[in-house]
Amino acid sequence: MMWEKGPLCRGIRAVVVCGACMLFSCNGFSMIEVLDTRPPRYVSTFAGAAGLPGSADGTGSAARFYQPSGVTSDGSSLYVTDSGNNTIRQIVISTGVVTTLAGTPSVTGGSADGTGSAAQFNASRLIAFDGTDLYLADAGNHTIRKIVISTGVVTTPFGTAGASGSVDGTGNAARFNGPRGIGTDGTCLYVADTGNYTIRQIVISTGAVTTLAGTPGASGSADGIGAAARFNDVRGIATDGANLYVVDAGKNTIRKIVISTAVVTTLAGTAGVTGAADGTGSAAQFNGPRGITISGANLYVTDYGNNTIRKIVIATGAVTTLSGTAGATGGTDGVGGAAQFNQPYGITTVGTDFYVTEQGNNTIRLVR
Secondary structure: OOOOOOOOOOOEEEEEOOOEEEEEEEEEEEEEOOOOOOOEEEEEEEEOOOOOOEEEEHHHOOOOOOEEEEEEEEOEEEEEEOOOOOOEEEEOOOOOEEEEEEEOOOOOOEEEOOHHHHHHOOOOOEEEEEEOOEEEEEHHOOOEEEOOOOOOOOEEEEEOOOOOEEEOOEEOOOOOOOOEEEEOOOOEEEEHHHOOOOEEEEEEEOOEEEEEEEOOOOOOEEEEEHHHHOOOOOOOOEEOOHHHHHHHHOOEEEEEEEEEOOOEEEEEEOOOOOOOOOOOHHHHHEOOOOOOEOOOOOOEEEEOOEEEEEEEEOOOEEEEEOOOOOOOOOOOOHHHHOOOEEOOOEEEEOOOEEEEEEOOOOOOEOOO
């Protein structure tokens, strides 16, 4: 989904349908929704080579990655957390040219602010673009890091490296515990604070960190309001501006949080039930899902344990398998179920395309 910043929509003023798109306009907020009416998608390998881990800049298959996790985009480039190398990579979409934006390849990692290769990371996971800068969940350091794209300058605006915990506060006074997921609506960051079993909210302009849902140290799976809700191994987060959609990998569910009220419900899957079944709501099954993105009226989820990409209709909770076949592990390019994945992790939307990080194959895949 692509949008222009403006006040939240309180009522649709006009709808224009053209081909595969709908343009909504209301109260100064306009949104183009891409209708998913296309035939089965073709999956190809965009960067890296299956079975060849490493750290090399280059074009397309000449580049090397090591357990890439998160991926986001500013529309012209992809930004990848290359977790095994503890670096942040940039891929120009039009050319496939891969470069290292920040960090120096290291399997041990570290925590240093700085410019480009002077910066250090530790097991960074998912990453988000707020319209200006990159923010990423630096799980091993218990911090949220910021990268200025134009300069490669890396800072730590939230949390303190090596100081784990669960403290609401401003900037470095806040504490996190192994955060692995992050999303943004351009005004706030939303963090999957995995080790605390909570969802945190950060106001970017002030640095104020609060706990939106869940209770630190209380794992489980319960719908409810704010602190009454329970999560287990939260990972990816996506937002449409009014709601958060959270991947609860430990419980194999997709959760929904209304931002204004902190009401938490389960959109798809049944807590504690592992499988690969398509279906609606609780009838659907997942196996350790990781990343999530929004495109139009749908969510798309990397079902890590099933080696598939799943589609969820937000309005109904109907789940189908978009690409890959559950139980079939590999790196084969192809259409729909003929394609194979190996531990797909992060996913982002660019127009009508999806880009997926694949940890098991050390590649970036394109679903078109």
